[in-house]
Amino acid sequence: MSEPNASSETRAGGGLRRRRRRPRRAAVTGDGFEGRGALHRHLRLVAVQLRLRVLAALEYRTGFWSGGVLSLVWSIAGTVPLVVALEHRADIAGWTPWALCMLVGCHMIITGLFGALVQPSLYAAMDDIRTGALDYLLLRPVDALVSCLVADFEPWCLVEAVAGVGLLIVGMVGSGVHPSLPQLLTMALVLGCGVMALYALAVLALSLAFAALELQNLAYLMEAMLDFARWPISVFRGPLRALFTFVVPFAIMTSYPPMALLGRLDASAAVGALVTAVVLAGLARATWQRALRGYTSASS
Amino acid sequence: MSTLRHHLAVVAAMARLGMAEAVAYRVSLLIWIVTSIFPLISLVLWRALAEDGPIGDYDQGDFDSYFVAAFLVRQLVASWVVWDLDRSVRNGDLSVLLLRPVSPVLHHVIINVSVLPLRLALAAPIGLAVLLATGGMQVLDDPTLWLLVPPVLALAWLLNFTVQLSVGCLAFWLTKAAPLFDLWLGAFLVLSGYAVPTSLFPAGLSEVARVLPFHAVLGFPVELMVGRLSWSEALVGLGLQAGWLVIIGAVAAVLWRRGLRAYGAFGA
Numbered sequence: 001m002s003e004p005n006a007s008s009e010t011r012a013g014g015g016l017r018r019r020r021r022r023p024r025r026a027a028v029t030g031d032g033f034e035g036r037g038a039l040h041r042h043l044r045l046v047a048v049q050l051r052l053r054v055l056a057a058l059e060y061r062t063g064f065w066s067g068g069v070l071s072l073v074w075s076i077a078g079t080v081p082l083v084v085a086l087e088h089r090a091d092i093a094g095w096t097p098w099a100l101c102m103l104v105g106c107h108m109i110i111t112g113l114f115g116a117l118v119q120p121s122l123y124a125a126m127d128d129i130r131t132g133a134l135d136y137l138l139l140r141p142v143d144a145l146v147s148c149l150v151a152d153f154e155p156w157c158l159v160e161a162v163a164g165v166g167l168l169i170v171g172m173v174g175s176g177v178h179p180s181l182p183q184l185l186t187m188a189l190v191l192g193c194g195v196m197a198l199y200a201l202a203v204l205a206l207s208l209a210f211a212a213l214e215l216q217n218l219a220y221l222m223e224a225m226l227d228f229a230r231w232p233i234s235v236f237r238g239p240l241r242a243l244f245t246f247v248v249p250f251a252i253m254t255s256y257p258p259m260a261l262l263g264r265l266d267a268s269a270a271v272g273a274l275v276t277a278v279v280l281a282g283l284a285r286a287t288w289q290r291a292l293r294g295y296t297s298a299s300s
Numbered sequence: 301m302s303t304l305r306h307h308l309a310v311v312a313a314m315a316r317l318g319m320a321e322a323v324a325y326r327v328s329l330l331i332w333i334v335t336s337i338f339p340l341i342s343l344v345l346w347r348a349l350a351e352d353g354p355i356g357d358y359d360q361g362d363f364d365s366y367f368v369a370a371f372l373v374r375q376l377v378a379s380w381v382v383w384d385l386d387r388s389v390r391n392g393d394l395s396v397l398l399l400r401p402v403s404p405v406l407h408h409v410i411i412n413v414s415v416l417p418l419r420l421a422l423a424a425p426i427g428l429a430v431l432l433a434t435g436g437m438q439v440l441d442d443p444t445l446w447l448l449v450p451p452v453l454a455l456a457w458l459l460n461f462t463v464q465l466s467v468g469c470l471a472f473w474l475t476k477a478a479p480l481f482d483l484w485l486g487a488f489l490v491l492s493g494y495a496v497p498t499s500l501f502p503a504g505l506s507e508v509a510r511v512l513p514f515h516a517v518l519g520f521p522v523e524l525m526v527g528r529l530s531w532s533e534a535l536v537g538l539g540l541q542a543g544w545l546v547i548i549g550a551v552a553a554v555l556w557r558r559g560l561r562a563y564g565a566f567g568a
Contacts, residue, residue, distance in 0.1 A: 066479075074486050081342075081496040088355040088500065093348070217331050224335055227495075228345075235348050240341065 041142050046150050053153035068159035071115055075108050075160055078227055093234040098175035100232070102258035105168030106191065107230050110253045112161025113195060114226065118202045120152035122219045126209045132297045145288055148206060149199070172261060179261045186270055187260040193277035194253030200277070201248065203284035207291035229254045249276050314407060315414035322415045333422060336374060340430055342495055343367035347434070356500045365437035365526040366497055368427050373521045374494065375423045377456045379412040385468030386478040389563065398560075405465065405556065412461065440527035448534055452524055455541040456517045459548065463513070466552040472559030493519025499528075513544040 057067075082100060085092050092100060125148035128134040137147040172179070179187070205218045229250035236244055245251040252273040259265040323329065346363040349355060358366065385408065388394040397404040431437055440446055463484060471477035489495060492514035501509055509515055520537040523529050529537065 077486065077490045080490050080501075083502070084496045084500050085349055085355070087502050089349065217335075221331050221335050224338065227338075227489075228341055231345060235345055237344065237348055240344055 042146050045142050045146065049150045050153060054155050057155040064156050067154050067156035071157055071160045072163055075111060078230060079104055082230060093232055095232045095234070096175060098171050099258055099262060101174060102168050102171030102261065103232060103254050104230060105164045105171055106254045106257045108164025108167060109161045109191070110194060110198065110229065111226055112157055112159070112164055114198060114223070115157035115160065116154050118198060119219055119223065120154045121149050122202050122206060124151035125206055129209050134295065135297050144292060145203065171258070175262070177261055183260055183263055186265060187257045190252055190256040190260055190265070190270060190273045193273045194249070196277040197249045197252055197280050200280035200284040203288050207287040210291040210295055246276055252276060310402060311410055314410040318411035318414035319418060322418060336423065337371065337426060339367045339371040339374065339494065343430070346496070358497060358500065361438065364434040365439070366522060368430055368437050369522045369525045370494060370518065372423060372427055373453070373456070373518055373525070375419045376416060376453055377460050377517055378419060379457070379461045379464055381408045381412060381461060382464035382468040382481045383478050384408060385465065386471045386476065389471040390475055394563065409461065438527060440525055442527070445524070445531065445534060448538065449525060452521050452538060452541065455538070455545055456521050459513060459517050459541060459545050462545065462548045462552045466548060466555050469552065469555035469559040472562045488514045488517070491515065492517055493522060511540060513548065516541045516544050
């Protein structure tokens with residue numbers, strides 16, 4: 001049994017980035033898995049994993065403090081440099097304080113989703129690759145990548161994302177914008193592209209783990225880099241701006257959604273965001289498949 | 301005389317061990333280098349913000365100097381004993397260290413210090429390249445104040461080490477203590493002057509931040525090296541460093557002693 005382990009480790013550690021053993025067989029032995037459509041199988045897997053993790057999260061409520069409240073506190077503490085800059089300037093590279101409030105809201109949505117969905121799965125899957133437990137995931141009648149990306153969740157981290165939505169709305173009210181429906185849709189589109197890009201980067205990191213095995217600090221690197229997504233893209237110049245727009249597209253994740261709401265995002269930028277996200281996702285998928293072909297399991 | 305030579309040989313052997321461990325995982329080393337250049341991204345950022353006039357008493361050149369120094373100081377005061385100790389308590393590796401004739405604490409000190417030259421050797425070219433790109437930095441121009449730099453850096457390193465040691469010792473009771481260090485690290489990134497000079501903080505917050513141990517580890521040595529401090533300010537900062545070191549060092553010593561007893565009781 002692996003669940004008692006999880007309880008002792010959770011209680012003892014109570015940390016920000018802990019990993020848990022999870023009862024992964026439950027997803028496979030669930031009824032009605034065979035003979036249905038592929039989409040049904042995948043959706044069921046996601047639903048089962050989500051349900052299990054939510055149940056576990058409700059059981060270990062210290063996670064509310066370590067995963068939810070604490071990450072919210074860090075998120076707010078992380079805005080100190082922005083506050084310092086606003087202390088000395090009326091606006092930051094054309095962004096008023098209220099517009100920045102919207103941007104920070106988007107940042108919290110992104111980091112909340114990263115902490116709740118992306119990072120736990122990334123850690124769990126990297127562990128599986130290192131220990132060879134990936135074999136069991138490969139045997140499932142679902143796409144191995146989907147299995148890896150739903151390997152673990154930290155539902156309490158969604159507290160941060162919810163707070164981010166609140167901050168986004170506060171920023172909208174504060175700056176007095178009344179976005180039209182197309183503007184709202186554009187915002188949803190670019191934010192979706194941002195999440196897609198985030199997942200693509202995670203998959204690229206995961207693919208690297210096949211080659212280098214001990215790469216948990218790569219996930220840490222992603223997390224640390226996300227701090228720079230708190231600054232509007234117009235602050236950055238030259239190569240860094242290109243880097244944060246196309247390669248590690250923080251611009252799409254945090255700058256573009258508020259710009260869409262403020263009506264400052266032109267169509268070409270929106271299309272560019274979509275293309276960037278799709279290209280990144282395609283690249284990630286191809287890299288993943290290449291890496292998976294090289295997987296030889298840990299023991300054989 | 302022969303005992304001295306023997307001790308030197310032991311220290312040298314352990315230093316070689318630390319070096320070998322550091323270069324064993326080259327990808328990890330690379331990722332660590334990428335992580336450590338973050339102050340240089342802050343440099344670009346604040347440089348752009350200061351384009352149309354200085355922010356506080358920092359103009360573009362001041363930001364260049366500050367963040368390059370921050371980058372170098374962060375390398376020089378680095379240690380990772382909390383993760384090593386946390387792991388070795390949990391999996392019992394500490395027992396092996398305890399059997400050796402050298403104290404495990406000293407073992408970690410030597411292992412951590414021995415990698416500093418490598419870190420500096422990797423970081424110096426990066427810092428130099430940035431300086432060439434931005435057009436140089438201003439450094440402390442009072443040669444007598446430079447005398448304070450080595451002790452200040454040593455104290456900063458010791459502070460960081462003892463904090464990590466204290467948190468790592470909690471693993472004797474909690475089994476897993478490294479996540480607790482994230483609390484320190486989170487506060488450090490905000491309050492130490494790593495992301496933004498603490499003197500630019502809003503009034504009130506600035507004064508508080510500057511007496512905390514976070515600032516003593518990073519912000520104070522950096523400000524000293526770029527020549528922003530007078531003799532009296534430097535001495536006050538040095539006193540703060542020493543004071544924090546006494547407090548945190550005492551905590552670490554108590555935790556280490558009691559922890560060892562708890563560890564033995566575990567029978568691990």
